Amino acid sequence: MLDYFDYQKLVYEAFLDKRNQDNRFNFSVRQKASKGAEKNYFIGTEKGMYFSTTLWNIKVGYPGSAGDLINVIFSYTQKNTRLAYYIELNQTNSPNDDQNLWALNLIKDLEPIVKDSLGLKKKSNPSQKICNYKSKSRQDAYSTTEELMYDVFQDLEILMPIVNRNITRIKEMHPEFFAHQLTNEEFELQQSKLRERLEKFSTKKDTSQKGSEEVKKSDKYIVTENKALNQILFGPPGTGKTYKTIEKAISIIHPDFDLSQDRNQIKAEYNRLVENGQIVFTTFHQSMSYEDFIEGIKPVEPEKEGDPINYKVELGIFRRLCVNAAFDLIQSQESKETEEVLDFSILYDNYSEKVQEQIFNNETVELESKSGGKVIVESISAQGNFIVKHPEGMRTYTISKPRLSKLNTAIKNLNDVSNINDQFREIIGGSNSSAYWAVLNAIRKETKKVKKIKGQRSFTFEEKLEVVNGHQNYKNLKGKAYVLIIDEINRGNVSQIFGELITLIEEDKRLGKEEELQVQLPYSKKTFGVPANLYIIGTMNTADRSVEALDAALRRRFSFEEMPPSYGLEELNGVVGGVQLSNLLKTINGRIEMLLDKDHLIGHSYFVKVKNIRDLQLVFQNKILPLLQEYFFGDYGKIGLILGTKFFEEETKNKTVQLKSFFDYGDDGFEERKIYRLKDLSRMNEEDFKTAIIDLIQ
Known part of the structure; x- marks a missing residue:
């Protein structure tokens, strides 16, 4: 039988991994614990051999209530030898307020949908005090938590959108209904409290050595x-x-x-x-x-x-x-191959510096080629490449460090190269094989010790790339x-x-x-x-x-x-023009969400640096009004429903403007229609702006 604590730990770890991939899976954990339950991750009892979690925050309360409205229950079966789960929905059939009534309506509406999508292990009974029903799991019993959690996540993928749609539907009729999936902030807060409790418990002397080891092991599963x-x-x-x-x-x-x-x-x-x-x-x-x-x-x-x-x-x-x-x-x-690449890089740098100094002193730098001829180093380029040519030739060849490094790694002994053109071309492509052989041969003759200076230098990106490509x-x-x-x-x-x-x-x-x-x-x-x-x-x-x-x-x-916008910031507690900034932002966003959606709210950063009425006036003129015009495509009617009348002025009509006649198409009163414009806030005096802001939040 899987130990009760280990069972919780494995379920917790699985949920945490899932949540880190997809934060729709924010889940609840135990906040406080009575004696004997200090190391538990979830609500439940070892005596009852079960524990539970939820993905929603839906406030319910009635005499005898425990847990949440929607719970994933983990338990044992077959005489505690196998694992099991089910999803349970609970609520009193005698709600004492609107919140509990809406919660009851929610799970009643969900029951036939859950039955069709997941199946029911237990139906609700209208004659009982509690409306309670349970989903049917995909298997009767599980041998491992891996198998169990796979099916749990499958069920939740189906259940989450169903529950959220029904919550939204009730909120449209009753905006005060408190119900939503756990937010990131709520999740992090619960994780923090869990961590504090486990750390506190781990500092206490445990009479059981096994218990101490379990607490120590559990720490690694906690993330904040x-x-x-x-x-x-x-x-x-x-x-x-x-x-x-x-x-x-x-x-x-x-x-x-x-x-x-x-x-x-x-x-x-x-x-x-x-x-x-x-x-x-x-x-x-x-x-x-x-x-x-x-x-x-x-x-x-x-x-x-x-x-x-x-x-x-x-x-x-x-x-x-x-x-x-x-x-x-x-x-x-570091591997042997990595050491070779890095050591060659240092040798190359040392040799190129030496050659550059010789050229600066007007010395001729001649290198021996594979055929016994000579190659002359004309210069070292700004990119650190060798520019070489044959003694009687005019054409120059560029010998690059990355390509030389590839040759150095691939060819251990240059004297073993029988067909220089074919072998070199296979490794680095292109031509100039004799020039590459000459430079590589000269570098390999360098006898400077690279180990002493290796730790004193940084590596170029080309060196890193060569190492990574070969690893x-x-x-x-x-x-x-x-x-x-x-x-x-x-x-x-x-x-x-x-x-x-x-x-x-x-x-x-x-x-x-x-x-x-x-x-x-x-x-x-x-x-x-x-x-x-x-x-x-x-x-x-x-x-x-x-x-x-x-x-x-x-x-x-x-x-x-x-x-989302954060209304609890200290910077938004200030009062400007007789209005608290947090209330002002919350009011505007509430109306935007009602007319549009939550994706187009206005963030708190527009208001955090507002210190006086002039700052606020500039924020509205340069930030808020342009955003609203963009959101609503210049529909002043909807913008007016957010800001009120004080931000608008009626435009004086140009009497010389008249509509043309167009067959049987009437003007439908367009010539009599009033035209409104947003006021230029930069020209509005402070008292008028204060009046407009106060009117906005009323």
Whole structure:
């Protein structure tokens, strides 16, 4: 029999993993615990051999009530040898107020729907004091929590939209009905309380050694913040999504960093991590392409005037960051191959410096070729390449470090090369084989010890790329976290920008994971995978495009965190012009949601820096009014329903304007219709503006 505590722990872990992939699955945990239940994750009793959780916050209360309106119940069956679950809905048949009456109506309306979609294990009985019924599970009994939780999540996927539609329907008739799915804030608060309780309990002396070990083990399952590899912050404009990405990125890289510090200190740490290459910020737009994000063929500026323009594969934002992150993983456990690449890089740098000094002193640098002839080094280019030519020739050849490194790795002994053209071309392509042989041979003759200086230098991106391209096994490698912030992610064509990589960003498809996947990139033909230490944080303005309009493949691979307007901020407690800013924002948003939807609310950031009536006047003139005109496409009737009459003025009619006659089409009184315009708030005096604001919230 699975231990009661272990059963809870495994269910908790499964819910947490699911929630980190999809925050529609915010779930409840036990807040307080009586003696004997201090280490429990969920409401329930060991004696009763059950525990439960819910995904909704629906306030109900009546004598004898316990638990929530909608509960997922976990229990045992077959003499406690197997596991079981069901979904239970409870409410009194004698509600004492409107809230409880609406809750009762909700579960009564749901019963036939639940019966059709999930099946019923127990029907409700109208003659009983409690309206109670239970769903039928997909199996009678389960041997493992993995099998059980798979079916639980299947049922919840069906149940969630059904419940939410019915809640919305009741709220349309009764807006005061308190019912919603658990929010991110509610989830985090409950997790924090659970963590505090477990930490407190773990400090107490436990008379049972086994109990102490169980409490210690349980700590690792508690998280206070969503650390999903791929997450998107979504909400209306001005809710601080981009602002929040800075804190999230820092907390991912440095979990112990104190985010309660002054904002300037937080920004300083963020800027430091950007300079170190651990955070990269980009913004998606309609012109962003796969070639900008992953890789593409781009023109290369000629090294000498008159030379033809060449083209090469240029790495994009995402792939460059992947290289840096993967290199960090590789460095944690350097292989022989990695050492060879890095050692050669140092030898190359040392030798090129030596040659450059010889050329500066007007010395001729001659290198021996495979055939016994000579090759002359004419210069070292600004890119660090060797520019060589044959003694009697005029044509120069460019010998690059990355291609030499590939040759150095592939060919252990240059004297074993029988057909230099064929063998070199197979490794690096192109021509100039004799020139490459000569430079590589000269570098290998260098006797400087690289081990002493290795720790004193940083590695170029080309060196990192060469190491990453040659590395295969990432299993169990650990490294620093890297974060890519994509602002306005929904403004780009995500499917086109990510291409085939949309699959590779999944957690279990990352490099080193059991289901690791790699693909061959279309331009470079290199094998590529996404390292496990790379996090992606996106932001999405819901006023531009709703969550539902996003590609389904994207939504499935990202965890979504909603960021609605926050009315409880200290900056909104101030009173300006006789009106509290939080009340003003709440009033405007309430009317917008009634006329439009919650995706087009106005964020709190527009008001946080308002200190006086002039500031507020400018915010309305430059921010609020343009937003409302955009939302309602210049429909002053609807804008007027939000702001009231004091923000408008009737336009004086131009008597010279008359409509033309058009066959039998009448003017329908258009010439008599009144025309309204929004007032120019920049010219409105403060008293008139105060009057308009006070009128707005009434």
